[in-house]
Amino acid sequence: MLGKLEEEDVEKLLKEQYIGRLGCHDEGMSYIVPINYVYNNDIVYAHSAPGKKIRMMRSNPKVCFQADQIRDTFNWKSVVCWGKFEEITDISEKQNVLQGIIHRMMPLTNTPSEQPSHGTGKTDAHDDEIIVFKIVLNLKTGRFEVNDRSN
Structure with a gap:
């Protein structure tokens, strides 16, 4: 059975997941990349090293975000947001967001004692190059498929 997720199910999925896909578009080119994120109150928080997605989002801040939960081919939930x-430039807010990402991601790693990638570590020499950002969502939609025989 295919269906539409209710608003509370959309919110639950966005809060539970920690990897989503960010879609940007600029100068006739679309670009989709996976990102680690934290979600709270209609805002997706994330960080990145400088690169293509940051250049594109600075040029065209209108983006798309997708997260999903897939059990198998016929049992899944997916949320697409716009x-x-x-960009977060306030040092205090930037540190709070990075701490939130660290607290969300570290329990999910196989080797939590290792330094996280690009900039969430306290001793990273390139911390000043880390871009912390938020996606303020204004539209969210969700769909699901459930195979009734698997329940």
Whole structure:
């Protein structure tokens, strides 16, 4: 059975997942990349090293975000959202967001004692190059498929 997720199910999925896909578009080119994220109150928080997605979002801040939960081919939930990229420059807010990402991601790693990638570690020499950003969502939709025989 295919269906539409209710608003509370959309919110639950966005809060539970920690990897999503960010879609940007600029100068006739679309670009989709996976990102680690934290979600709270219609805002997706994330970080990145400088690169293509940051250049594209600075040029065109209108983005798309997708997260899903897939059990198998016929049992899944997917949420697609649209919003606006905003770079976080306030040092205190930037540190709070990075701490939130660290607390969300570290329990999920196989070797939590190792340094996280690009900039979430306290001793990373390139911390000043880390871009912390938020996607302020203005539209969310969700779909699901459930195979009734598997329940």
